[in-house]
Amino acid sequence: MLRWILGGREAPGAVEKSPVMVIGEEQPKNVFTELQVLKGHYDIVRFLVQIDDLRFASGGDDGLVLVWNIQTGECLQELRGHTQQITAVAVYSGPTDGTHVHLLTASSDRALSMWDPDTGNRVKTVSDLLSSAKCLLVLHHLDLWISGGNEMCMWDRNFSLLWRTDHHSDAGISAMIELPKNCIAAAVDKEIVIYRLNIASSEEDTTVSEICRLTDHQDSIRALISVSDQLFVSGSHVGELIVWDSLNWSVQASERILWGEPRPAPQAEIKLGAQKQSEMSVRHLASDGELIVAAVGSGLYVYNVMRKSVVAYRKTAHDSNVLHTLLLPDGQLMSCSEDGSVRMWELQDLPLPAEPASAGFFGMWTFGRSSKQTNQTMKKAQEILGLRMLELTGDLIGHSGAVQMFISMGERGLVTCSTDHLVIAWKNGKRESQLRSFDLFCKLEQNGGL
């Protein structure tokens, strides 16, 4: 019964045997050797935003927004006011001074609030909106912000409503991004609606006009991000990934992530058909300007928008749906999932052909697992230029529920939030130790000795 507990460490070869990649306890590349459990929420924590170098805010279904200090783990402020769950959190820093930051929150209680994270005061608030906002977009250079729910509203700094669209649909706006030339793309169900802001001299006269609707997606759009000034990407529920031109809104590339491309073998497609759609749903997109990482079902998919080709992917990166991803410099990649773990990946060049390949090559899954596939895989690898490997370098296990989101605070660590009501700050133990030493000697000096 206890075999699993006492069964010794994972066999090194486990990777190949199991569809889900598993890393052993030995994780030399994992620097997060220290954690702090930040308790304060009473319900699922869904949102994390970074306020500045030291602070971040978390928002959850309990309607609370908490401001934390990443270094000490202290809860600095409790922003209370919303009566229902938080649906969106954004950081608002005016154009004049980027120093003083405010927090914008939207909640299911159909209120929008602006908070001062320094004092914890609710600076501004509007309530009794027609619908609750599901997303917030701050246009910093215009000192305006937009809330998107069943309708889109544009607000200025003082919470005066500048403009409002008509009722969209029951689905409402699920995501918004800012495009060049004062344009905005909003994902409304299966369409992407492009709006243009007509900036007038006075804010009151600013109007918004709908330019066009992009209807290339077959299913609801789940994710919409801006990649660069030229490109933005959207992903849909059925695994469509479309790269758009930011200026003329034309389709630059379109991928259907079916986890088994039609290419490998016909029988594969049959298998694929049996897959549940949710397994292909693009839940989250992240980009560093060149690469896009898409959270597709429980897998990860890395796409190069320049080459318009897949760089790497792993169909079963997690045991369950991936909820959030992040691309770090140096080909580092992170993902969190409903299985409660955060995994860190590294894009590595392909191993030498002589080496046995690990899971994660295109189409490999279609052949089941057997060593005789190696040749074929290798062939493919050579075929597909630039195909790289997504290697698991470490995982963070701490939450007992789905990890909803995480943000990286740079060298200060990583913050995760989860359905288990917890926020966990993961830190580099060595760095923290050194910081403590520093503090210690400071205090020693202050006290003039022990």
Added chain:
Amino acid sequence: MIGSPDLLAFTKENDVVDSYVEPSQLPEEFSVPLFPYCGNANPWSKTSYAKFARDFILISEFSEQVGPQPLLTVPDGPKACGTFDLNYFSLRIMSVDYQASFVGHPPGCSYPKLNFVEDSKVVLGDSKEGAFAYVHHLTLYDLEARGFVRPFCMAYVSADERKIMRQFLQLSSEFSKASECLKTGNRKAFANEIEKKLKDLEYTRAVLHRETELQKLNNGCYSTQAIEKANELANVEKSIYEHKDLLKQITSYPNRKMKDPEFLPYDSDSLVESADLHRDPESESVARGELDDPTNQRRPSYTPQLIKAKSAKCFDKRLKTLEELCDLYFFHQTMDQLKQIEKTFRGDLCNIYTNQIEQALLKKQKVTNFLFEDFSTWEEDENVKQFCSGNECLLDNLPPPASVPSGEPLSLDSYTSCVETVPIKMEPETGEGGPQEVEMTDSIPCEIAQDNLDEGTDAAMKGSLSSGESIEVLGTEKSFKAQGSQVNSENMANVPSPQLLRVRRRTVTKRANSEDSIEVLSTTDSIIPEDLRASYPSAIHEEDSTDAVEDRTSGQMFPVNPGTDVQDECVYKTGTSVQVDATCCMGQEGLAYEEPSPELAQECCANGVVKQEPRPCCQRDLPLQVDFVLDDANICEDPLAGLSHEPNPTYLLDETSRMNLDDLSDSTSFMSASTSSDRTCSPFLYGSPVTVKQKKKAGQSAIRFIRQYPFAQQAIFCLLSGRTLVVLGTDEGTVRKLVSALTIYLPNLGKYGESVKPWLSSPFHLSDLQNWKLIGIHKMASPTGSSVLHSLKRYSRYVSILDADNKTLRCPPYKGTLMERLVDHRTQIKRGATYFLHVQSMLTQLCAKAFLFTFCHHLHLPINGGEDDDVVATRRMKFLHHLGYDQDDCHVLHFLSELIKCYYLHGSGKGVRPPVFGFSYVTSFVYKI
């Protein structure tokens, strides 16, 4: 008539110490007196021919009827003293010093004065009996006694002379506390007695008045009967006056009025009985033993009774027992304290001495104590806080009925303060010292009728070591300070505190010169705060000194504001009582005894008669005093001292008057005093403090563990490197035993063993792993069980799992040398306690190295900006290597170092910062037997 016993000189004994010091590197202050009897091969063989097996405390009285007699011993029973002749010994000790202080008529004053005399402390030995004793003389007041005072002494009797000598200061301090407690209760009882007597007298006067008038009518104004009656009446009136004066003296002593006789727990009947034959103070002092004085009266308790003019023979009357002499509550407190004293000083001198040194050192070593040391030995402030936070509990367990003040807060007024009993006198030099004698005589009101000095006094005065009572002053002062501030902070919430603060401050200082304030008549301050400060530079803070000065002025208003004084007295009292065992019943079955309260005597001194006494000695003894101070500071810092002085918040809501407030805080302090003593013996419900005793017991299981499990090293390595160890098993007993065995290795165990969860049947979470470093988990085949196992699996990377059923251990491998030394399964150590000490010494060593490691700057931070982390890391590794820690041993040191850092930076308190949980990604292996 009684020969002077051989008195032992009390000196610092530097020379003696030197002769014992080994030529080792240990600093002198750490040296423990070695066994001196070189000729004896076996140091454990009985070296003395004393007739008692072990030390005990003896309370004796110099009864005016039968002479010196033993009253009781602590511990109780015949076993305590064996065949030792208590009667004889009582005679010896009572004859040494009894600072007789009597009521007399000071010149220019026609009323008897109470004598407020400080206790005296003597060391004496009876070489014939092989018994040596620290003797603490005190006097208690008794209205029926000769001169109102009854001399008592408490003696710590030991066969080991050196023990007494070396522990003199501690003994003196402890006994002083006990004595204060007793005297306080006595003052209270005494005042009560006077009040009752006054009522009687008033009544008698009324009756006599009526009769006189009647006589005049019947027989004419000049008839014999009429004149007789008139004389009688005049006598009664005089007596009333005197008693009123006495009452004033005793009550002004603490500056509180005693208004509430109800409070006294005495049985009124017995009072009447014992008060049966009462003699007038005046007659006592003027012509003691003369029985024809018509003012001898009878007195009832509540309903005033006629007081008969005829007195019975002196030796017919039954003197009050000690219990009757003292308020019951205080009596029990005192007994508890004595028991605690007995416990504290039990055992061999070396042992006591070592412990004292150890504790003194631990107190200095604040940075690393929390790792492996027993909290009770060093943690002080925490303690106080702890107790205070547990106030509700305290209030729940109220003290013995006698002290329950619920209905009558006023009665607390009657607690007289012991502050004033504290003389600022110190003459510890020698028993025979001439100056002392002078001193003593000085301190005795010279106007007192010479015949009042009985034979014992003379002897006493010859060779008494009247000792450093000043310790007391300091002690109370200090302890009060701590408490006062604490109380204040506690009060903040409920009461506008500045005022309060003010009051308390003042009280602090009031104590210092309380003697002045006792006596309104007294013209000069013999002991002014400045004196105090001069002699205790280290102990008195500046703020207080300023207050003290100010207080001097406020001395005049003292009587107006009496509550304050009582307050600090109580503080004091609680402080002492806390150390006491909860068994307070002992005194009850004990013999009856009474103790003359020295306070009274002292009051007399303070009453202006003996003004010059303290100052000279202060000056003379200055250097030594400083020593005392230092020594005493420790004692006073006793965490427990302050713990109970926490006013009941609900009481405090009522802040109608200061007095009230003080009363109430008084009352609460009483309550808490007793309850806290309860606490010391009965563990908290929510987990009692881990004691060394428990750990020693666990040592046995630990030996078994390391013998039984070949992978004990790995398991203990996990504990020392901060990796949570889970003990898994189906049998609760087995698991608990294993857990407790492993506890002794666990760093930062926490006062109540917070880091250990001995038995858990539900799934745990990540945050639990932060708090618990050792968990016993119930392995069961049930849904809960499987979810427990699930959590185990989920967090398997953070824990090591010791399966008690299968005898397997899943943990990271260990390579190093440290554990071999710590955990040697071939160890020859048989006893658990020994093994525990072995472990403890190793851990202490480890601790020292961790401290060194943590506080070496260059090991953690670059020397200059140019260095990068690698250089530092290399340096660190080299250092560790140099210390003898390689490979995995470094993890241990790193972990301890992190703990030290966190503790140093943030303290032990769980503040706003969530705890940090460190771990490492290491592969685990399974070890089997």
